[in-house]
Amino acid sequence: MASIKGGLRMFLASISVKNYRSIDDSGEVKVERLQAFVGENNAGKSNILRAIACFLSVGAGGVKLEDVRDPKLPIEIEASFAGLTDRERKELRRYLVGDRLTVKKELTLVRDDKADKWKLEVSYRGYMAEPKNWWLSIDKIIEMKGSKPKWEEIAHEVGIFDIAKNSNGKIDKKSYEAAISYIVTHNKDIEFDEPVLSDGKAMGIQQNLLRFLPEFFLLPAITDYADEIDRRSSSTVFRRLMAELSERMLTSDPRYGEIDEAVRKLNDLFNAAEDGGRLAVLQTVETALTENIADLMPSVSSVRLSVEMEQSRELFSRGVSLRVHDGVLTDVLDKGHGLQRSVVFGLLKMLISKSRSGEDGGNSDRPILLGIEEPELYIHPQSQRLIWRVLCGFSKNHQVVYTTHSPAMIDIGCYEGVAIVRKPTASVGTQIHQCDAGVLGSQEEKQGFKLLNSFKLQHNSMFFAREVILVEGEQDEIAIVATGRKLGLFEEFPEEIGWTVVSCDNKEQIPKFQKLLNAYGIPYSVWVELDGLPEDHKKNKTIIDLADGNTLAKMPKRMEDAAGLDAHFSDTFHCRTHFCDPGRITPQLEALVKTLFRTDILLEAAPIEPEGQAI
Template sequence: MNIKGEHSGIKLMEARIRNFRSLRKVDIPFDDLTVLIGENNSGKTSVLEALFAAIGAGRRVIVPEDLFLDVDESKPPKDREIIIDLLFRSADKTGALEQFPEGSYWTALWRTGIAQDEKGNDLLALRTRMFWNAGRGEYVTERKFLGDWPDSDNPEHAKVSPGYVTSAQLEPIALYLMDAKRDIQDELRNRGSFWHKLIAEPGLSDEKIEEIEQTLSQLNERIIDGSRVLSHVQEHLNDLYKTVSTEKGDVSITPLARHLRDLGRGMDISFRTRDAQTFPLVRHGMGTRSLAAILTFRAYSHWRQANAKGDAVHSLLALEEPEAHLHPQAQRALFGQIAAIPGQRIVSTHSPYIASQAEIAGFRHFRKVGTETKVSRLDTSGLNSEDLRKIDRMVLNTRGEILFARALVFFEGETEEQALPVFAEAYWGTSIHALGISMVGVDGKDKYFPFIRLAESFSIPWFIFADGEQDAITSLKKALKRLDKSKNMDERNNIFVISDGRNFEKYIAIADYEDILIDVIIEQSAKTDQHKEKLKEDWSQKPGRLDAIREELDKNKTRYARPVAEAITGLDDETLRFPPLIRQLFERISEQLGLTKQEAPIP
């Protein structure tokens, strides 16, 4: 756990993928920890597999079925090619460097494969290409260095270096893919797994190995001598010499491996919880086995990095759905374990518990548009450190759910946060969570901008329900101008502002709701039946009751917000169940998301 290697000296900066499954044209920059989010079948796994096909440890074969198919195509045209371009640069802990250090491991490994960009900075670009070879009548795959990093729109104009990239040149940057089906049992059984690479050389002296193997031979003899069954079997096996024409020697059963190098074949890992029996991991649940595979890889990565010569290893891990089979608390704890894996980690997840702990700048948001995958990241231009902190806090406070939303509704305060979900459930007949709608308080009238920027960056439809007070409108207009100077607030159909300078409490406290609001106030305030009757009498005699209602609601926002919404949506008069502006908001959301109004039954 405390093993620490030096920085590898390089970094995977970007991947450009063309025509691989739904990835018709996808460019993805990478951080030390990059988190891929988005709905199912949006292309996250395809990115991991494309990377693995390019530089994976035990690379998968690219097949014709991986070629992108458009909606009206039954098979791809022969001139369509899969291209996976990867850009590496020299780097240290502070970021990318301009040059590879002279005499470094990487310059010796890649030699003439290292090129320069238009600014004269060193780069290493690798191209994996699958294309139709007319002469052979089949698709072929090749890997070559690029002499530059071409414009994203014109990858075909890249300068392709002669010769091919060798396995030896890829091995130190080999990417390990741990898919959602990972299981420590598979790692223990597979001779080519990172587990067997880790234990292949235990680091014992020749003298120690000889001593241990003598002990293993003695243990085997004691087991056979003490077992009538095994002695019986061995006696019959000696008849091999009666059938096979060979000089007689001896046949021996070895219950234990005779050589230390073979011990790994039968090696197991056991796990015991408090006050329970010890069981091998293979007899535990899939959650524990999946987690054990991740932790074993972490051990392998640390050990490999710490024992590499100089900067000869760059660890790359592609991890699919690390949350698989784990309960929410374990998912939260898992993020720290992933963050402790050295090198670069590319993680795809559907877990809000994992997403809520990652830095927002490290997210890549996936969505499907027709047959194509589109990938976006947070546009940080114009955002200061405080803006980024607010976004990170919002993601944490919403447990990451905001990142997976189909639509976002922003508002200023606590009243809307409690009331709007009640109105929404009554309007659509189901909870906002089932609909994929997140309603988020931005904690103040002047704090909209970073949240709008997040939604815009990830192409998540967003709406604002705002108070109509002048300072609130001024702040909102300012935020919208920062987002897009060409559009005025009045031109947007996703902004809903309460009229006449009112806030939410004043908007609700109107004559149509006077009686029911008084009932709610009394119900929430009364401590005894006698007290309730006294409150009824007091309210019946109050002059200017609407002003008194507004004052009471404004003074105790969180106490009344939900019960007020529940009371209004329970009215017999359907036209009053949803205040007009709230109804307009829901109608616009329905139009955008293709939802149908289906009011919940009134209790």
């Protein structure tokens, strides 16, 4: 398949998961090209990535018996893929519903009586459309001609004898099927019946479909990152990315053939037949070894030494070690976790640049779907945004899905690419909350919101909060935090109890944040200055109407009036110095802050859970 320079590739457009670990029924989860999953610890974010890994793997894909949530039901993972290239649409069009490819994978617990144990049985289902012309469908031919069709007669009848005959000049079912497959693939005028849900074996999913799907790389939040770089493993993300570099870049070098030739010569020296140039000393060793073993075991007549040779791709993926000079030149295994993880992101960045410039030599057969648990792990806070930009760049040609606890790793302006994961109770299981791109209305409104948030990351924090307080500006936030401290609601900041104060910059922007919070189902309170205007005034009414049952702490005029002041603070520093003295905080402010935090139910809130993995 030709490489697509700077273009879009097939990507995972949606996934639904049932009965897997903490997930009872996820519903349809839309997946963007850059998709973040955020949520508290143990909510089940990693289980979504592992479900994707299972779907895109052969067999059980690492799923264990204990991962089946209800043993009486199968694990169901249904995935839909979009963005198919012209060639993919051409070859897969009988499997498409509209412009998407949708496949379901099921893993069922069954009893293996012979082995006296339980095992997972894997099956696939998908949609398949039969050609309308009877002679282009094996099922329709059998229905019309009986269970033993005369393939040669049919080929003559419909005029495809020449392309249906095999190497012996005969026509059997296999050669006929190959012929009609070619016709269906290469003739865009073929008409199909409506797609119907079919058994995976009948569809040939393993042979026909899975090879087209994205290749999945999962970078887990592991504690010992040296394992990822270890030369002894070829299955880690680092080693697989090294292999990708070899496949996509090295093969484009004019001298790459010299490597293949050298590997072939080495293989001949060690493993060729006796007349193929094999080293004579190996025959000598084998003869002596045979004689010595035969003395002990007379039934042994010969011994053959076989030297395992790597292919050129494996030479690069497994044989390369990295030495990094950061003041001292040492192996990357001897460096810190942050540098080791940065090496992987460096490989990603290289793949991005080579793919965009076309230097991968047109060898990028499959798109890559990269899954990462907490990309910010081990990374200095000021470098986290750089990592996020690498992921953004990678998603231009491929796809990235990741979990995160860092506001630096998301963009509130692209809110459709952020999913909030919650687990209200163990019995309810993991729930995924998303937001459509059109929630803010017009494209102009969305662009304005994106611009508002383009100069700071603070607004991103609202996605990580249990509850949010919306205020106009920074001085309102100072007043609320100071009053909350005085009331003993928290020691230093509201985040201690799961709340985040979000400064919207001005009153006109508050409704945009409300729309987002409503869409995600995040509870919130609004600090509303009525500015001496009636509640049904347009600016006030919009905020009040959008609250939709959420809390409003309303001030008739301004925050300064509630603080017992006659005028605005001269600046933010003036505001801070005023509220540093708890004695200046008025009973009116205390009442407003109690309303904001709903102190009647605040004590019932669950504490923040420690880190761990949802099961």
